[in-house]
Amino acid sequence: MAYSGEDKKEKLKLYSYWRSSCGHRVRIALSLKGIEYEYIPVNLLKGDQFNPDFMKINPMGTVPALVDGEVVISDSFAIIMYLDEKYPEPPLLPRDLHKRALNYQAASIISSGIQPHQNLAIIRYIEEKTNAEEKINWINNAITKGFTALEKLLVNCAGKYATGDQVYLADLFIATQIHTAVIKFKIDVEPYPTLAKCYESYNELSVFQDSIPAKQPDAPTPTS
Known part of the structure; x- marks a missing residue:
């Protein structure tokens, strides 16, 4: 994949976990823009995120984290915006202000209204304080509420993709959230036709297909 002379100095490094939806959306952005990067697994189940070396990269102890030379970014939204500004083609935001706002809205609904409620630490805490059934109810409620809002937001502006016939920011968030809902939590997306x-x-x-969790280097090998 093509690089300018400046970019050839060092590959970007992406610290992530195969099943992280936040890491998933960053992988799509990198793939869309044709950016080569080094994938460095951080096993959340084994507590790698609290390793002192990783905590120096991201004191929050979360993934993903992107390292670009001396630049370190540890929030998926911020990482994607950084990539979009440094590698502007193809753009992840439309020129039309209304569509741009819709992309921000959709991304925000997922990044603040859905994903945090299915975060590993949160659902572990809920299960410890209540039970497994209540944990599932919690996740289902968050996803259902978020998907209902997204459906209403996008029903009149969607084309082939969320805000038209070109892939934009909203699609990165929607694709990964639906994938998580369907594959991990067995939630049916049929009630939301858009x-x-x-x-x-x-x-x-x-x-999108190459970026799915199951195809990442740290994903478990399927058993027959």
């Missing part, structure tokens, strides 16, 4: 249509479109693109 989201379901977008998800079908994502599955037709190699940049």
